[in-house]
Amino acid sequence: MALSPDRAAINALQDALDAVLAAAGENPPQAVVRRIREGLSAHAVAVETARAVTDTVRMPSATFDPSDxxxxxxxxxxxxxxxxxxxxxxxxxxxxxxxxxxxxxxxxxxxxxxxxxxxxxxxxxxxxxxxxxxxxxxxxxxxxxxxxxxxxxxxxxxxxxxxxxxxxxxxxxxxxxxxxxxxxxxxxxxxxxxxxxxxxxxxxxxxxxxxxxxxxxxxxxxxxxxxxxxxxxxxxxxxxxxxxxxxxxxxxxxxxxxxxxxxxxxxxxxxxxxxxxxxxxxxxxxxxxxxxxxxxxxxxxxxxxxxxxxxxx
Incomplete structure (x- = not known):
């Protein structure tokens, strides 16, 4: 039975994350670490945006914490x-x-x-x-x-x-x-x-x-x-x-x-x-x-x- 579009998309996302970790290996070069870090940071914003779209309650982009x-x-x-x-x-x-x-x-x-x-x-x-x-x-x-x-x-x-x-x-x-x-x-x-x-x-x-x-x-x-x-x-x-x-x-x-x-x-x-x-x-x-x-x-x-x-x- 074919997966529903949402399940297929989530599975593809997990596969992509697994591929990133596999590409890093045990002792990745500094340049590889930097590229992965920058790429994941950019996609983390997209993931949070997608999660917010599916939530009927609005989430502020940040919380003001004077102790931070x-x-x-x-x-x-x-x-x-x-x-x-x-x-x-x-x-x-x-x-x-x-x-x-x-x-x-x-x-x-x-x-x-x-x-x-x-x-x-x-x-x-x-x-x-x-x-x-x-x-x-x-x-x-x-x-x-x-x-x-x-x-x-x-x-x-x-x-x-x-x-x-x-x-x-x-x-x-x-x-x-x-x-x-x-x-x-x-x-x-x-x-x-x-x-x-x-x-x-x-x-x-x-x-x-x-x-x-x-x-x-x-x-x-x-x-x-x-x-x-x-x-x-x-x-x-x-x-x-x-x-x-x-x-x-x-x-x-x-x-x-x-x-x-x-x-x-x-x-x-x-x-x-x-x-x-x-x-x-x-x-x-x-x-x-x-x-x-x-x-x-x-x-x-x-x-x-x-x-x-x-x-x-």
Whole structure:
């Protein structure tokens, strides 16, 4: 006896899922895992939509749960974007830990795509001085200290402008701005993750484009260390000029990865449109997350643990 159309369709769906698992095998390559993960995520939405069609009671697309780390990350990220832009040259020490975003407004050819846009060149967090801090004074002046540290790093590279090798362009501290948000202890953890997956900033290690700005000095004689891409295109830090260091990537490779990032994650240009995009993630009907789970250079080699920055990054 032939199966009814609905039973046949369900059986076919189960057969397709079994085939996917069989194709994965016991030790699938990373590329296969990524394709399967992305494909199943896309089809999961279709399956849930089909189930909703057969249910006479409407189901909201999401439930607002303030204790959900992803919801917290979105809320804190949205609060950060509501803060005013302040030039790195104007940062002054103040209490509090939290999250921040750094923006570029200059004419460096590598960053023409994000210059003067709402897409940050780097996002980060500053953890509190005490893990159980409940007030900004207990958190310490960690957030502004982190931004001042980055300002010093950029200023060092800017001061090396007259010694740049041919083909490299200088940067200026005056071309960098920031937003910062003091938040409750531990909220910075989920907010940083959400911000990275929303913007994929080209200086963040997770983007695998031009990491290393937040890296601290290492002796080439004591570690199998490499010169970070950031130090390749923005030389000036004395420890990174050591001739024994090898470049992680060439300037051309760095430029290609930045270009690929901006092509796959187009820069946001309008602040109001960006806020609307962030708010869309909270909508229970017709909404959707604005995070991109997979990085724009996912298949490219990234930094080792020694090449990533400090503990707060």
């Amino acid at each position: 780390p992803k919801i917290v990350g979105r809320m804190v990220s949205l609060a950060l974007l509501a803060q005013p832009l302040v030039r790195l040259t104007d940062i002054r020490s103040s209490y509090g830990s939290g999250v921040y975003a750094i923006y570029y407004s200059g004419d460096h050819p590598l960053y023409a795509g994000i210059s003067r846009s709402e897409t940050p060149i780097y996002v980060g967090k500053a953890d509190p001085a005490n893990d159980d801090a409940s007030t900004t004074r207990e958190q310490g002046a960690r957030l502004t200290a982190r931004l001042l540290e980055h300002a010093g790093t950029i200023a060092t590279a800017a001061g090396y402008a007259d010694q740049l090798p041919n083909g490299l362009s200088p940067i200026r501290l005056e071309d960098f701005l920031s937003r910062r948000l003091v938040c409750a202890t531990n909220a910075q953890l989920v907010a940083e993750k959400h911000l990275i997956r929303t913007f994929w900033p080209v200086w963040n290690a997770e983007t695998k484009a031009c990491w290393g700005m937040s890296k601290h000095g290492d002796a080439a004689s004591t570690r199998a260390n490499k010169r970070s891409p950031w130090d390749v295109v923005h030389p000036g830090r004395q420890w990174a000029l050591d001739e024994r260091l090898q470049n992680s990537l060439s300037p051309d490779e760095i430029a290609a990865r930045i270009a690929a990032t901006l092509e796959r994650v187009p820069p946001r240009r309008d602040h109001a449109a960006l806020l609307e995009e962030m708010l869309k993630g909270f909508r229970q009907n017709g909404g959707g997350a604005n995070e991109r789970e997979v990085g724009p250079n996912e298949d490219a080699a990234g930094p080792s643990e020694e090449e990533v920055g400090g503990a707060d990054d």
